[in-house]
Structure formats: structure tokens, C-alpha cells
Amino acid sequence: MAMRRTIFLLGALLAFGPAGAPLSAQSPGDARVVPHGREQVQLSFAPVVRRAAPAVVNVFSRRVQRQANNPLFDDPFFRRFFGEQGPPGQPRERVQQSLGSGVIVAAGGTVLTNHHVVRGADEIRVVLADRREFEARLVRSDERTDLAVLQIDPGGEALPFLELRDSDELEVGDLVLAIGNPFGVGQTVTSGIVSGLARTNVGITDYGFFIQTDAAINPGNSGGALVTLDGRLAGINTAIYSRSGGSVGIGFAIPANMVRTVLNGAAAGGRVVRPWLGATGQGVTSDIAHSMGLPRPRGVLLNEVTAGGPAGRAGLRVGDIVLEVAGRQVDDPESLRFRFATAQPGGTVPLLYLRDGREHSVSVAVLPPPENPPREQRLLDGRHPLAGAEIANLSPALAEEIGFAGPPRGVVIVRTRPGSLAQRRGFEAGDVIVDVNGEPVAAVQPLLRMLARGGLPWRITIRRGEQTLTANIGG
Missing domain, CATH: 2.30.42.10 (PDZ domain)
Incomplete structure (x- = not known):
């Protein structure tokens, strides 16, 4: 497969101060705690796995690729010697098979996986954790997010599924579990931590905005689940950063909030229509920040605002610096696009921007992009x-x-x-x-x-x- 797949390794470490005293990582009102002794270290993830693992499946896809023969062997003279199948070593068809993982996200049999797992497939089969097999129908495949929605028919049975978590609630250092089928060895569970959030410029999808984890990603694990300790889906494992092809502990998962957007589009029966800001820009570099008198680089400098678009109607202008969307910081065009792409259509989203050294707030309408002018393709x-x-x-x-x-x-x-x-x-x-x-x-x-x-x-x-x-x- 063109993309590398996913398996996750343990990545949590304990931190100790002088004389082995545990460092406090807890702030008032924060439920997250660092383990304080051997008993806590020996605690098990088994209850979470028992709840989540049945919803993770294997996805097998099959594609028949037709190959053109040498024109010489289409000549009737040569076919007299080799027959209708052509000469040895000149196959007319080649079967490509792909192995990946997937996640059941609805009791009726809705399965989510990666687009690159099922790309161009003529046949897709889903194998449950209990080894039952189902033929899958491709509902929606979105190359730009590398997500695909499949549907299987469980015959009225309610299948185990994972609920989607608000991926914006994740924090760096949170423990996560990864469940999938690396290298086809069978369902495998590994653990790690969230190593980074809002990773962009990864070069995997057009909406490049990823959860980074210290998990290794290997063939067969693409489309598997990244699960938080409450048993909910935080993301879909998709790729690694590697120069050699081996894991260096930098893995990426598509956030659940983007997953939700694709699922909603599939449920509506049409293509995924993402909201449109009507403005483009560039990240604020240190040079730009210095020239504009800013204390540090932050935000996205708008260099194009479409007349009549949501941004223009909200009062934004070329030269404004967008700092936050819906209370979330944006520092490059990719994060700005992601925040609008995952906003709820039909409403408004609050936006904080900087103009002439002063911060301003405005509400921007969440609208689909217009077909104007008509494409005349x-x-x-x-x-x-x-x-x-x-x-x-x-x-x-x-x-x-x-x-x-x-x-x-x-x-x-x-x-x-x-x-x-x-x-x-x-x-x-x-x-x-x-x-x-x-x-x-x-x-x-x-x-x-x-x-x-x-x-x-x-x-x-x-x-x-x-x-x-x-x-x-x-x-």
C-alpha cells in the first residue's frame, strides 16, 4: 500500500524528583494524576480493551488491475500459437490485495477506515473480532481526509461500536491505546501517550491536522482505533514519519472531530461539503511579526479575502491576523482550514483577530462554498x-x-x-x-x-x- 500503516508501543514514563519522590502533575480541578507507587503502575488496561476491542475490525480489499498485453500478441498469427489467453508471462489481469483495520462506529454496522486501505477496491470484506466475515459496501471515500465509510449488514444484530470523543479535549501526555491488526498477525493492543496535537505540514492529507503519538505504525494497522482510557474513539491511526520505513515513534491519527464531519456527510447521503471561510493566508513568521510590531509570531495573516464570502461579510480584511477560531489557537493555514472544516454547518463560529495592534472578536457564518461562477467543465x-x-x-x-x-x-x-x-x-x-x-x-x-x-x-x-x-x- 502507498501509505504506511499502524501499531502502537508503550510510551508512558514516570517522573520522579529528588530521593525518588513523585513529582506532582496535578493542578486544581484536574483529574489527571501521575502514578504514585508500584500498585498503581501494575494497574491494567484490560477493562478498556474488553470494552473497545470488539468494535475494531479487519478490512480486506481486493482489486483486479487490468494490464495491456504487448500489441504483438493481439495479432491473430501469434494467437494461433498461444491461444486466447496469450503467451506465458503476459497476464491480462493482476489481483492486488490490501489489508487494513477499521472501527465500527454505529450499532447498525457502519465501519470507518482509511481511504488508502480501500482505494480502487472491487471487493471489500470486513472481519469482526469474533472472526465473522461480512461483505462491505463503500458508502463514502474521502481522499482529502484519507477516510472511508463502509456499511455491513449484521442482519438486525446490534454490533459493538465506539463512541466518538471530542478530540479537542485531548492533552499532550494523555494515555491512549491503539487497536488494530499490524502485519496481519491478529488483533493487537498497544499503549502510548499523546505526543503532540494540531500537527500540520505532515503531507498525508489535504486537511493535515493530526494527533501525534509515540506509537509505531506498521502495515495492516491503518484505519485502526486510537482510544482514550474512557473507551471512546479519539482518532483513526493513519501514518508515521520515517526516513527508513521503520518506526521512530512518531505516529499520526486523524482526529475524531474530522471523523465526525465525514460521518455526517455520509449519513446525509451526499459528498462531504465543508464550510468555507472565503479567505486565505499565511502563517506569521518571526520576520512578519517583527515588521508588524508583534511580540512573537502567532496567527494567520490574511492575504486574500473573497468579496461576498463569509469572512468578507463579517468584516475581515486583507492584513488582519486570525488568532483563534472557536476559542482554539490557529498558527498556520492548515489549522485555520481544519477549524472551519469541522465547524457545524448553518450556524456561526466565533473568530478572534488582530488589526492595528488590537484584538477584535467577530462571528463568521458557517456556509458551504458557492458554485459561482458555474464550472462549465x-x-x-x-x-x-x-x-x-x-x-x-x-x-x-x-x-x-x-x-x-x-x-x-x-x-x-x-x-x-x-x-x-x-x-x-x-x-x-x-x-x-x-x-x-x-x-x-x-x-x-x-x-x-x-x-x-x-x-x-x-x-x-x-x-x-x-x-x-x-x-x-x-x-
């Missing part, structure tokens, strides 16, 4: 370098759908057909077409007219991420 053909590219008007809704992080305007390449002229010329999905032969491109229809003129040479400028690239073709 179409596949280009003809005699020009963009033949084989599928293009569309870039609206906030389309930007959200394809994971486009820049300003939602212009014409974007949604995908390119394999082997097409556009692909061979180096154009990629996500490229925004800026101009053709010096003429600015604002929408699909004007672009079609430009391309219809034909002829060489071609000079096409695109924006790819932070780069502006120009292709000169012919002439």
Missing part, C-alpha cells in the same frame, strides 16, 4: 497544446472539491487524459491558465475562442502553486 480537443485537458471555471465550490488552495478564480485544469497532448506538454491537474498568446484568460468560453483560432506558435502561461510558468510551443 469540458474536455478540450483540437489542434492545440491543451488538447486532452479537462478544464472548468474555478469557483469556491470547485476549489474545495479538488483541494485547490489558491484564490478561487480563473480557469483551472481539473485533469489531463493519460497520453494526451496536454499531458505530454507537461500540463497538470490544478494548473490555472493565466493567458494564451498574451491574452488574459478569465473564463472557459473566452479560452475556447482563443484556442479555436489555432496556429503556431503557442505561448501559454499557467499558475502552479506559487509559481508562474510559461510554455512556448512552436515558432
Whole structure:
């Protein structure tokens, strides 16, 4: 599988002061305590495991990948020698199998796992802890969060399931258990601690905002449960940071609050529609903080506010620094997007921002991104370098759908057909077409007219991420 999977190891240590006296880690009103003696160290996690383990399952997926034969063997002359199956060593189909873990999150048989565990699967089977097997139906698979929702039919039986915890309640140092099926050895339970929260820039999903744990993650454990000691689901184990492929004790789990958003979208019967802020920005670096007279780097500096969007209607402007969303600190664009993506649609969310050295509070509406302008999506053909590219008007809704992080305007390449002229010329999905032969491109229809003129040479400028690239073709 493309991603690494998950198994967790013990990561809790005792802290002692002079002469072996235990250090106090308890503050007034805090129920968390450090173990104070041998008796407490010998306490068992078994009651939590008995409650949680039956809700963790194995997920097996099977995909039949069709392979093209050498065209030589499609010749009737050669088929006279090798038959309809073709020559030895020239298989027409190859079966790919994948092993992962999953979590039952509803008594009726709703199962959550990772998108990469079931990606492209033709058949999915779920095996319960008691070894019963069920064929699973894929309800929703969301590549951007690396989550997938499956449904099995237990025939009216109420299955054991895990309740979702508010993952924002977690604190660094909390004990957690991981349950899954690493390397296919069977259900395995290991323990660790929460090593970090709100981890971003991990490069796993578009909504990169993870619980970090000192647990090792290995093949087969992806999609397994990260469980708190009250037996509730804190997150879905998904990946590790590693340079060699082996565990170095830096594992990541998708927070339960993002899991809840995907489950709600699946329950509604449609695709996951995430709220839209209508603003983008960058993290405040030490240089930016110094230039703006801030005592330390904090927040997200807005450098784009869409007119008429929720942020603009709430009064936010370019140059404002967003400090908190719903009382939670944000320090980079990923954490800002996560906070809005997990907000309750239809209501408002409080936002704290900094302007001219003063803090201000405002309520921002939690709304879906608009389909404005209409996308007018179409596949280009003809005699020009963009033949084989599928293009569309870039609206906030389309930007959200394809994971486009820049300003939602212009014409974007949604995908390119394999082997097409556009692909061979180096154009990629996500490229925004800026101009053709010096003429600015604002929408699909004007672009079609430009391309219809034909002829060489071609000079096409695109924006790819932070780069502006120009292709000169012919002439």
C-alpha cells in the first residue's frame, strides 16, 4: 500500500524528583494524576480493551488491475500459437490485495477506515473480532481526509461500536491505546501517550491536522482505533514519519472531530461539503511579526479575502491576523482550514483577530462554498497544446472539491487524459491558465475562442502553486 500503516508501543514514563519522590502533575480541578507507587503502575488496561476491542475490525480489499498485453500478441498469427489467453508471462489481469483495520462506529454496522486501505477496491470484506466475515459496501471515500465509510449488514444484530470523543479535549501526555491488526498477525493492543496535537505540514492529507503519538505504525494497522482510557474513539491511526520505513515513534491519527464531519456527510447521503471561510493566508513568521510590531509570531495573516464570502461579510480584511477560531489557537493555514472544516454547518463560529495592534472578536457564518461562477467543465480537443485537458471555471465550490488552495478564480485544469497532448506538454491537474498568446484568460468560453483560432506558435502561461510558468510551443 502507498501509505504506511499502524501499531502502537508503550510510551508512558514516570517522573520522579529528588530521593525518588513523585513529582506532582496535578493542578486544581484536574483529574489527571501521575502514578504514585508500584500498585498503581501494575494497574491494567484490560477493562478498556474488553470494552473497545470488539468494535475494531479487519478490512480486506481486493482489486483486479487490468494490464495491456504487448500489441504483438493481439495479432491473430501469434494467437494461433498461444491461444486466447496469450503467451506465458503476459497476464491480462493482476489481483492486488490490501489489508487494513477499521472501527465500527454505529450499532447498525457502519465501519470507518482509511481511504488508502480501500482505494480502487472491487471487493471489500470486513472481519469482526469474533472472526465473522461480512461483505462491505463503500458508502463514502474521502481522499482529502484519507477516510472511508463502509456499511455491513449484521442482519438486525446490534454490533459493538465506539463512541466518538471530542478530540479537542485531548492533552499532550494523555494515555491512549491503539487497536488494530499490524502485519496481519491478529488483533493487537498497544499503549502510548499523546505526543503532540494540531500537527500540520505532515503531507498525508489535504486537511493535515493530526494527533501525534509515540506509537509505531506498521502495515495492516491503518484505519485502526486510537482510544482514550474512557473507551471512546479519539482518532483513526493513519501514518508515521520515517526516513527508513521503520518506526521512530512518531505516529499520526486523524482526529475524531474530522471523523465526525465525514460521518455526517455520509449519513446525509451526499459528498462531504465543508464550510468555507472565503479567505486565505499565511502563517506569521518571526520576520512578519517583527515588521508588524508583534511580540512573537502567532496567527494567520490574511492575504486574500473573497468579496461576498463569509469572512468578507463579517468584516475581515486583507492584513488582519486570525488568532483563534472557536476559542482554539490557529498558527498556520492548515489549522485555520481544519477549524472551519469541522465547524457545524448553518450556524456561526466565533473568530478572534488582530488589526492595528488590537484584538477584535467577530462571528463568521458557517456556509458551504458557492458554485459561482458555474464550472462549465469540458474536455478540450483540437489542434492545440491543451488538447486532452479537462478544464472548468474555478469557483469556491470547485476549489474545495479538488483541494485547490489558491484564490478561487480563473480557469483551472481539473485533469489531463493519460497520453494526451496536454499531458505530454507537461500540463497538470490544478494548473490555472493565466493567458494564451498574451491574452488574459478569465473564463472557459473566452479560452475556447482563443484556442479555436489555432496556429503556431503557442505561448501559454499557467499558475502552479506559487509559481508562474510559461510554455512556448512552436515558432
